[in-house]
Amino acid sequence: MDKPILDIKNLVVEYRTDDGVVQALNGLDLTIMPGETHGLVGETGAGKTTAGLGVLRLIASPPGVVVDGTIILDGKDVQQTTEKDMESMRGYDVSMIFQDPMTSLNPVMTVQDQIAEVYELHENISHDKAIELTHAMLELVGIPAERGNEFPHQFSGGMKQRVVIAIALAGNPKLLIADEPTTALDVTIQAQVLDMMKQLKKEYNMAMLMITHDLGIVADICDRVSVIYAGRIVEQGSLEDIFDRTRHPYTEGLFNSLPNLTDRQQKLKPIKGLMPDPSNLPSGCTFHPRCNYVMDICSKENPPRVYRGESHYAECHLYNEENIMKGGVIERD
Amino acid sequence: MNMKRKSPRKKGPIFEVARRLAKNKSAMIGLAIVILLIVVAVTAPLFYSYDEQIIKQNIGNRLQSPNAENLLGTDALGRDLLGRIIYGSRISLYVGFTTVAFAFVVGGTLGALGGYFGGIVDNIIMRFMDIFLAIPGTLFAITIAAALGSNIRNLILALAISSVPGFARILRSSVITVREVEYIEASRAIGASDARIILNHVIPNALAPVIVHTTLNVATIILTIAGLSFLGLGISAPTPEWGAMLSDGRTYLKTHFYMSLFPGVAIIMTILSLNLLGDGLRDALDPRLK
Numbered sequence: 001m002d003k004p005i006l007d008i009k010n011l012v013v014e015y016r017t018d019d020g021v022v023q024a025l026n027g028l029d030l031t032i033m034p035g036e037t038h039g040l041v042g043e044t045g046a047g048k049t050t051a052g053l054g055v056l057r058l059i060a061s062p063p064g065v066v067v068d069g070t071i072i073l074d075g076k077d078v079q080q081t082t083e084k085d086m087e088s089m090r091g092y093d094v095s096m097i098f099q100d101p102m103t104s105l106n107p108v109m110t111v112q113d114q115i116a117e118v119y120e121l122h123e124n125i126s127h128d129k130a131i132e133l134t135h136a137m138l139e140l141v142g143i144p145a146e147r148g149n150e151f152p153h154q155f156s157g158g159m160k161q162r163v164v165i166a167i168a169l170a171g172n173p174k175l176l177i178a179d180e181p182t183t184a185l186d187v188t189i190q191a192q193v194l195d196m197m198k199q200l201k202k203e204y205n206m207a208m209l210m211i212t213h214d215l216g217i218v219a220d221i222c223d224r225v226s227v228i229y230a231g232r233i234v235e236q237g238s239l240e241d242i243f244d245r246t247r248h249p250y251t252e253g254l255f256n257s258l259p260n261l262t263d264r265q266q267k268l269k270p271i272k273g274l275m276p277d278p279s280n281l282p283s284g285c286t287f288h289p290r291c292n293y294v295m296d297i298c299s300k301e302n303p304p305r306v307y308r309g310e311s312h313y314a315e316c317h318l319y320n321e322e323n324i325m326k327g328g329v330i331e332r333d
Numbered sequence: 334m335n336m337k338r339k340s341p342r343k344k345g346p347i348f349e350v351a352r353r354l355a356k357n358k359s360a361m362i363g364l365a366i367v368i369l370l371i372v373v374a375v376t377a378p379l380f381y382s383y384d385e386q387i388i389k390q391n392i393g394n395r396l397q398s399p400n401a402e403n404l405l406g407t408d409a410l411g412r413d414l415l416g417r418i419i420y421g422s423r424i425s426l427y428v429g430f431t432t433v434a435f436a437f438v439v440g441g442t443l444g445a446l447g448g449y450f451g452g453i454v455d456n457i458i459m460r461f462m463d464i465f466l467a468i469p470g471t472l473f474a475i476t477i478a479a480a481l482g483s484n485i486r487n488l489i490l491a492l493a494i495s496s497v498p499g500f501a502r503i504l505r506s507s508v509i510t511v512r513e514v515e516y517i518e519a520s521r522a523i524g525a526s527d528a529r530i531i532l533n534h535v536i537p538n539a540l541a542p543v544i545v546h547t548t549l550n551v552a553t554i555i556l557t558i559a560g561l562s563f564l565g566l567g568i569s570a571p572t573p574e575w576g577a578m579l580s581d582g583r584t585y586l587k588t589h590f591y592m593s594l595f596p597g598v599a600i601i602m603t604i605l606s607l608n609l610l611g612d613g614l615r616d617a618l619d620p621r622l623k
Contacts, residue, residue: 056521056522058518058522085526087524089524090521091523092524094566098518098519098522100515103514103515104515105516105517106520106534106537107518107538108345108346108347108537108538109533109534109537117520117523117533121524121525122524131556151345151346152349153346167519167523171523171524187598
C-alpha cells in the first residue's frame with residue numbers, strides 16, 4: 001500500500017485568549033492518500049480552516065497552540081521541521097487556496113509577479129524565466145498570458161480565483177489544500193472553477209483536501225469525505241458511504257438541511273440549535289444538545305468510534321459493531 | 334509573443350493615485366511650485382557665483398531698493414537678495430530632504446519591524462520612540478547646537494532624530510493593519526520568508542500614510558530650520574538662510590521692509606506648496622477620506 005501524503009493523528013489545537021481557551025480541534029484524525037480528493041465538511045467554526053492551516057504550520061501563535069497530535073506531511077513531521085525547511089515545503093510540497101480571492105492577492109503587485117514569486121522562491125531561476133513559466137500557467141488556468149501584467153483589481157472574482165489557483169499550482173504540489181475555494185463566487189463561476197480544478201488535479205495527479213460546507217461540491221469532486229463537528233471527525237468514509245449509507249445523526253442533519261429542487265413542497269429540516277461555543281463544549285458527545293436521537297449516555301461519555309467497514313466509521317452511541325452494518329437507526333429519505 | 338492584441342496598459346495603483354492627484358488643482362499648484370523650487374535650487378550655480386555674489390560683501394552697493402540689476406534689492410552688506418534667496422532654497426531643501434530621508438529610513442525600518450513582529454520587539458522599539466517623542470524637536474535641536482556646535486550636519490542629525498518616532502509610529506500602525514490581511518497569509522503559504530513578506534508585500538501596501546507624512550514633514554523641518562536660524566541657533570552667517578535673512582532684515586524694517594518680506598515670502602511659498610501637495614496626496618491615496 002502507498003504511503004499517505006498527509007497523516008494527521010489526534011490533532012488538538014487550542015486558541016488561548018484572555019477570554020478563555022477556545023478548543024478549535026479536539027483530536028482530529030485525517031489521512032489522505034496520493035491522488036485522493038478528500039472532502040472536509042462541516043459548519044462554520046467547526047475547525048476546518050484551522051485543520052488546513054495546521055498542515056502548513058500557519059496557525060497564528062499566539063493565540064493558537066498545538067497541544068497534542070502529529071501531522072505527517074509526505075513523510076515529514078510538520079511539528080518537528082525547522083522554519084526554513086517549512087518555508088521550502090510551503091507552496092512546493094503543499095499549497096493552499098484561500099477562501100476569498102478578493103483579499104488573497106496583493107493589490108499593488110501585478111498578477112504575473114505574484115505567480116512568478118512561487119517559481120523564484122522554489123526553483124532558483126531568473127525572473128524572466130519565472131515570468132515565462134507564469135505565462136504558461138496563466139494559460140493553463142484559462143487566462144490569456146498577456147493579461148499577466150495587470151493588477152488584481154482589473155480582474156473579476158472568478159478570474160482572481162483562477163489566479164489564486166495558478167499560484168497554488170505553480171509549485172506543482174503533492175497536496176493542495178483548498179479552503180472553500182468557491183464560497184465567494186457565484187454558482188456559474190463556481191461550476192467553471194470546480195471543473196477546472198478537477199481537470200488540473202487529474203493532470204497533476206496531486207492529492208487535494210477540499211474544505212467546504214457545500215455538500216454539492218463534495219458530491220462533485222471528492223473521493224472520500226470527513227464530516228467534522230466541533231473539531232473532531234464524527235463520520236468518515238468514501239463518498240458513497242457518506243451519501244448513501246449515512247450513519248451519524250449530524251451527517252443526516254446536514255443532508256436534511258439541503259433544499260430539495262425537485263420537491264418544492266418539502267420543508268427544510270434544519271439542525272436545531274447552533275454550533276456549541278468552542279470555549280465551552282458540551283460534555284460527552286459534543287453534538288448531543290442538538291441531536292434528535294439523544295440518549296442518557298450521550299452527555300456522559302465520549303462516543304466510541306464504530307467501524308462499518310475498513311474505511312467507514314462514525315462516532316456515535318447509537319451504534320455497536322452489529323447495528324452499524326445494517327443501519328436504519330436514523331431516518332433519511 | 335502574440336502581438337495580435339495590444340496588451341493593456343499597465344495601470345497599477347500608482348497610476349490611479351497619479352490620476353487622482355492630477356485632478357486636484359491645489360495639489361498640482363503645490364507640485365508645480367515644489368518642482369520650480371527644486372529646479373531653481375539645482376541650477377542656481379549657473380546664474381550666480383557663490384563666492385563672488387552670495388558671500389562677498391560689497392558695502393558700496395548696500396541697501397539698494399529693487400532695481401534692474403538687483404531685482405529684489407540688496408541687503409545691509411550689499412549682497413543681491415534674489416541670489417541669496419535662491420541659494421537659501423538650496424540650504425532649506427537640502428536640510429529638509431536629507432533630514433526626512435534619514436528619518437524615513439530609520440523610523441520606517443523600526444516601525445515596520447515593530448508592527449510586523451509585534452510582541453516584545455514592538456514593545457522595546459516603541460518605548461524608545463516614546464522617549465524621543467517626549468523631547469520637543471526644536472528644543473532638542475537647540476541642545477545639540479549648543480553642545481556640539483551649530484553646523485548643518487548637527488542640525489540635520491538633531492532634526493532627523495526627533496523626526497524618527499513620527500515615521501516609526503505611522504508605519505507601524507499601517508503595517509499592523511496590512512499584516513492581518515489575507516494576502517500576507519497567502520504569501521506565507523507559498524513559502525515566502527519574513528524578510529521577503531515585509532519588503533515585497535507589507536511595505537508597499539503600508540506606505541501610503543507615510544508618503545503623506547513625508548511631504549508634510551519636509552515642510553515642518555524647513556520651518557524649524559528657519560525658526561532656529563532666525564534665533565541665531567541654526568545655520569550661521571555668511572551662509573544664506575531664509576530664517577537668518579528674515580532676522581537680518583528686522584533692523585531695517587522701517588526703511589527697507591523688503592529685506593524681510595522676500596525671505597518671508599520664500600518660506601511661506603515653500604511651506605504652502607508642500608502642504609498643498611501633501612494634502613492632495615492624502616486625498617489621492619485614500620479617496621474615502623474626502
